[in-house]
Amino acid sequence: MTIRKISILGGYGRAGNRDPVDRVDLAMGDVLSIVGPTGSGKTALINDIGLFASENTPSRRRVLINDTVPSTEFLDDPSKNPIALITQHTSFLSDLPVHRFLDIHARIRHSGRTGTVVDDTLEFANQLTGEPIIVDSAMTELSGGQSRALLIADAVIIGNSPIILLDEIENAGIDRTKALELLRKYEKIFIFVTHDPHIALLSNYRIVMKGGAMQDVITTGAEEKRVAGKIDQMGKVMDDLRDKIRGGELLIEEELRVIMELANLKSI
């Protein structure tokens, strides 16, 4: 089955109030962010999507694929499930070496014909991390950022999941802008739960959650896209400072003033 679009049909918020947003449609290639304060129902919403809710979750929302109720086969076998969910708690537990582990997954997914997917997966992951992954090291020896990068790469390339849900990857220690740029090349639906303004503005839409309900859907317009560019520059200032700290340097007031002035002159 080819997935062309998924739709989220509104249900109810925590207080039993109707979701002000009645329906959200996502086409292949769309990037969606889910934003809102802690406890506003973001995780419940991605769980609804991950479960293909059909009025059977507390929110009573429904999720359709290509305008129809998804087959239960999707839920019966994770390798047939078109959705890969990567949360803040998801991790690798296997102590197999990286290349053997990826090979096992590739064999299950591709009936033994693995081709170059393992290499492609590693290449993808390495673009997101600071330190390249050593393929002979155990999965459990990877750093937090490396394993998060590999989780994403594995879901995108070996799993080839058409819909990928990423819960707060800003805490993952990977290059977020690079991640979005790379992910954009794949014809998939990406859904980010995020507190990061840059990720939110690089998305096509964002759902704003409040009190468990889908409060609003905002389409990123031309002005916000320009703002995203400026936030990116601000981010680079922060990255620069981060690199200095990582490199064991001291931060000097004067230098910070210069950096901020430069950033100001260039962008705002």
Add this chain to the structure above:
Amino acid sequence: MKLIMCAGPPTSGKTMVLRQVTRRLLAKGCRIAYLKIDVQFADEDDLFKTEFGIPARKVYSGELCPDHAGVLVLGDAVKWAIKEGVDTLFVETAGLCLRCAPYIEGSLGIVVLEATSGMNLPRKIGAMLTLADIAVVTKIDLVSQAEKEVFRANIIDAAGIDVLETDALHGIGIDRIAARVERAQEVVEPMILRGSPPMAVCTICAGKRQIGSEHHFGVLRTLDSDLFYRGQ
């Protein structure tokens, strides 16, 4: 009486799965009783009593192997459940040894395994998995997509049974487990253990599979008695 036997290693999430299933089935009008078999400590019976107000009790096996204790007391337990006027009895085992299987012919045998226990666990445990009807895999939110898939493939490889993944804490994937419980058949007398426990010296270990302490010799107990000895 539908007899639902739930086995699985300690802390794998048996109680959480059964609570979530109980909540759904009670809402549909099922009448459920709950029995916990454990070695020396259990408070799950109180939990089921307080949370759902259903008949619930526990049995400590003490010096006995808990699965052996199950064989001795389950005949009485079914009678207790009938007297309580329920249609489904959940039995949650201690889940300590993994080599025995507590399942009874005609019951629904559920083995609960946690996805975090390592991809090769399904190959390591024996009858507790291979004689079950369904495997419920818990804590799926904690492991990678790849490990989820390999874990499932290893279960199917080892046991050839249906696998249902769940994140029981958030109630995800529970409906399909509840549906299997609803479809379960009534257990019929005489109840017989599904497989022989590993070789040992007592009547149960030696392959006498009849349920009920009256069929056995050696150190025995009933649901309500202390240990006693029958034999020469």
